[in-house]
Amino acid sequence: MSDLKTCPRCGAPLSAETAEGLCRACLLKLGLEGNSLPSTAAPMLAGWTPPEPAELKSRFPDLEILQLIGRGGMGAVYKARQKKLDRLVAVKILPPGIGADPAFADRFAREAQALARLRHPSIVTIHEFGQTEGLFFFVMEYVDGVNLRQLLNAGRMAPREALAIVPQICDALQYAHDHGIVHRDIKPENILLDRRGHVTVADFGLAKIVGRETSALSAAGQSESPSAPGTEAGQVVGTPHYMAPEQVAHPAEVDHRADIYSLGVVFYQMLTGELPGKHLQAPSTKVVIDVRLDEIVLRALEQDPQRRYQQVSEVKTRIMETMTGSSPPAQDAPLKALQAPLKISSRAYFTTPQHLATFFGGFWWPRIAGELALYDDRLLFSRGWERTEIPFASLKDVGLARCPRWMSPARHQFLSVSYDEGGQRKTLLFMPGPAWFRTAEDTRQQAAEWIVAIRETVKAATGKDVPGDIREPAVVPASPWGTLAVLAPLLLIAVFLIWQFVALRGSAAPIHPTLPPQAPQQAPLPAAQEKLNHPAEGEKRNGDTG
Numbered sequence: 116m117s118d119l120k121t122c123p124r125c126g127a128p129l130s131a132e133t134a135e136g137l138c139r140a141c142l143l144k145l146g147l148e149g150n151s152l153p154s155t156a157a158p159m160l161a162g163w164t165p166p167e168p169a170e171l172k173s174r175f176p177d178l179e180i181l182q183l184i185g186r187g188g189m190g191a192v193y194k195a196r197q198k199k200l201d202r203l204v205a206v207k208i209l210p211p212g213i214g215a216d217p218a219f220a221d222r223f224a225r226e227a228q229a230l231a232r233l234r235h236p237s238i239v240t241i242h243e244f245g246q247t248e249g250l251f252f253f254v255m256e257y258v259d260g261v262n263l264r265q266l267l268n269a270g271r272m273a274p275r276e277a278l279a280i281v282p283q284i285c286d287a288l289q290y291a292h293d294h295g296i297v298h299r300d301i302k303p304e305n306i307l308l309d310r311r312g313h314v315t316v317a318d319f320g321l322a323k324i325v326g327r328e329t330s331a332l333s334a335a336g337q338s339e340s341p342s343a344p345g346t347e348a349g350q351v352v353g354t355p356h357y358m359a360p361e362q363v364a365h366p367a368e369v370d371h372r373a374d375i376y377s378l379g380v381v382f383y384q385m386l387t388g389e390l391p392g393k394h395l396q397a398p399s400t401k402v403v404i405d406v407r408l409d410e411i412v413l414r415a416l417e418q419d420p421q422r423r424y425q426q427v428s429e430v431k432t433r434i435m436e437t438m439t440g441s442s443p444p445a446q447d448a449p450l451k452a453l454q455a456p457l458k459i460s461s462r463a464y465f466t467t468p469q470h471l472a473t474f475f476g477g478f479w480w481p482r483i484a485g486e487l488a489l490y491d492d493r494l495l496f497s498r499g500w501e502r503t504e505i506p507f508a509s510l511k512d513v514g515l516a517r518c519p520r521w522m523s524p525a526r527h528q529f530l531s532v533s534y535d536e537g538g539q540r541k542t543l544l545f546m547p548g549p550a551w552f553r554t555a556e557d558t559r560q561q562a563a564e565w566i567v568a569i570r571e572t573v574k575a576a577t578g579k580d581v582p583g584d585i586r587e588p589a590v591v592p593a594s595p596w597g598t599l600a601v602l603a604p605l606l607l608i609a610v611f612l613i614w615q616f617v618a619l620r621g622s623a624a625p626i627h628p629t630l631p632p633q634a635p636q637q638a639p640l641p642a643a644q645e646k647l648n649h650p651a652e653g654e655k656r657n658g659d660t661g
Contacts, residue, residue, distance in 0.1 A: 163210040165191035171208075174247045178206065178254070194257060197242075204242060205258070209251040227253045229296050230319050237287035239307070239317040258315050263303035267384070273502045274404045277385035278434060280306070283314035284378060285431035291319070292371040292427060299369065301377035302357045303384070356380065356390050360418050372420040375427050379415025391416060407437045459568050461561075463487035463530075464546040465496060471518065471544075487545055489568055491576055494532065496545070503543070507573050509534045513566050514583035515559065516544055527555050528588050530562040532569075559588075 168180035171193070179196040186192070190209045197204055227244035230253075234240070244253030263280070266272065284306060291298060298305075298319055305318045359376035362369050383391050386398045386408065395416060397409040411433045417423045424430055465483045486497045494505040516531035529544040547561040566583065573581050 165208075165210075168193065171206075174250060175206065175252075178204070180206065195254075197254075203257040203259075205239075205255050207253055207255060211249060226319055230255075233291060233294060233296070233319075235287055235290045236313070237283050237315055238291065238319075239315055256315075258307040258309055258317070260307055260309035262317075263306040263308065263381070263385075266308065267303060267388070272385055272388075274386055274402070274408070277382065278438060279312065280308070280314055280385070281378070281382055282431045282434055284316060284381075285427050285434075287314070287316040288371075288374050288378065288427045289431075291316075292374070297369065297371050298374050298377075299362070300354055300357070301374055301381060302354050303381060306381070359420070361420060370420070371427070372423050372425065375415050375423050375430065376417075376420075378427065378430065379412055379423075382415065383412050386412070405437055408434075411437070458489040458491065458572050459565075460486065460488040461547045461565075463496070463548070466529075466544050468542055468544065487547055487565075489565075489572055491572065494569065496543070505532065505534045505543075507577055509536065510569075510573060510581055511535060511540060512583040513569050513581055515562055515566070515588035517588040528559045528562050530565045531583075531589065 165183055165186065168182060171178075171180045175195070177198055179198060181194045181196060184192050184194045184205070190207060193206045193208070195204050195206045196202070224244075227241055230239070230241040231244070239258065240256040242254045242256070246252070261269075284301075288298065288301070296319065298316070300318065301316075305316060307315045307317050309315070357377045357380045359369070359373035362373055380391060383389075383398060386404055387401045389401070395413070397406075398404055398412055399406045399409050411430060415423060415430060424433075463485060465485055465487075488495045488497070492507060494507075494510075496503045496505075511533040512531075513533075514531050516529045517527065527546070529546055531542060531544055533540060533542045535541075545562075545565075546558055547565055548557065570581050570583075573579065
């Protein structure tokens with residue numbers, strides 16, 4: 116098995132999907148975390164250290180300040196308990212330096228007044244606000260959970276999880292827009308999820324108050340600039356990556372459609388794991404999703420506000436229409452995946468018997484790589500942003516499998532997992548391990564270890580045994596065309612060489628050594644021949660010695 120990172124808080128193994136830091140269960144236990152500081156506030160807060168909880172005791176006698184839980188967009192956030200009501204609250208305070216700025220103090224007061232008018236399940240409720248000993252503060256609803264940024268950093272998010280979150284954000288924003296309030300800083304840090312998966316939008320500190328809210332403030336003695344109600348004329352407020360173009364070009368003219376653009380950025384990031392680039396690409400070109408979501412996201416990201424959705428409720432309507440015919444996403448879908456401890460995790464290659472029976476399957480191509488993870492309640496395979504979840508209740512059997520010997524002479528083996536989906540039996544084949552080239556024994560050992568782990572985990576969770584045989588791997592039918600396609604060129608080359616050899620043998624002539632030319636000889640005359648054959652007495656032949 117591959118080495119696993121562990122959570123520094125509880126020691127639990129971390130999934131290979133987890134970017135860094137704590138496990139998902141510990142993230143939930145930590146509760147509400149502080150938001151990252153926007154670029155406009157960071158320089159002013161650079162040298163400021165939030166006071167310790169004990170230092171705030173005299174300033175908040177009705178509160179028991181429990182702990183500092185983070186630094187927000189305008190200061191520090193503390194977890195506290197209201198003594199009289201015995202309830203947990205979050206206390207947000209401004210640094211003294213920022214509180215001394217009249218413009219920023221006014222903006223803080225407008226935020227508190229605007230939020231105090233809002234009563235919606237998906238908007239953080241303001242209980243109280245004011246100033247104590249020069250320290251501006253407000254007391255608000257405490258959300259025991261995580262923000263969307265932490266959820267994204269903890270691991271990949273499936274499209275169905277994004278579809279469970281975005282409609283709830285739409286509900287909150289539409290309610291605020293109906294009351295003349297623009298958030299102006301929609302980003303993952305300001306989207307909170309509790310343990311039940313309920314979404315709450317936080318930090319309206321950069322809200323622009325328009326319409327009758329402006330009139331109400333003016334009637335109460337608040338002086339507003341007619342050219343820029345709710346904010347200073349020309350002041351750029353927001354987080355750059357999530358800001359609508361008009362927030363930079365024409366900040367005094369920003370309306371609720373800027374929130375729709377920011378929501379589009381968040382939606383795009385949830386689906387793809389990336390921020391929209393300069394050259395915007397449809398999400399479906401990056402991940403496997405319903406192409407109808409492209410239209411929703413891209414329209415929300417239109418540069419021209421007139422070309423975007425004109426109401427955020429339209430975004431929710433289009434999402435629900437896209438989901439028609441499928442099971443509606445449960446609101447706790449994003450958090451459900453966080454609650455089951457991870458047992459083991461490994462990179463793996465994936466295929467199916469159906470694919471192996473095809474022409475390209477004969478090559479076992481494409482070899483889809485992903486992450487195979489075993490949790491306390493399910494088996495999960497992630498490839499990119501697409502996930503296949505196999506609950507233990509649907510498991511039919513696990514075992515070893517291999518291709519025919521003519522396709523895999525080395526007899527590499529798979530982990531075979533069969534399960535029920537919608538009344539149909541499906542089988543997936545995995546080759547766990549990070550390496551591309553592995554021996555047959557490596558694949559057998561890896562698959563066998565996974566089988567043992569799955570059976571033990573299922574037994575502990577359900578009390579039932581998962582059938583399957585690890586002694587003799589099942590042979591998976593596979594297409595011979597891949598093997599033939601590999602062998603055919605070799606056979607053709609062999610036939611060609613044999614034909615050339617035979618052709619050369621048939622056309623070759625006998626080879627003789629070359630002799631030097633000799634002068635032609637004439638046959639001897641009969642008399643001379645006789646004389647040579649019978650020399651006269653007393654004559655000596657050439658070479659006689661006497």
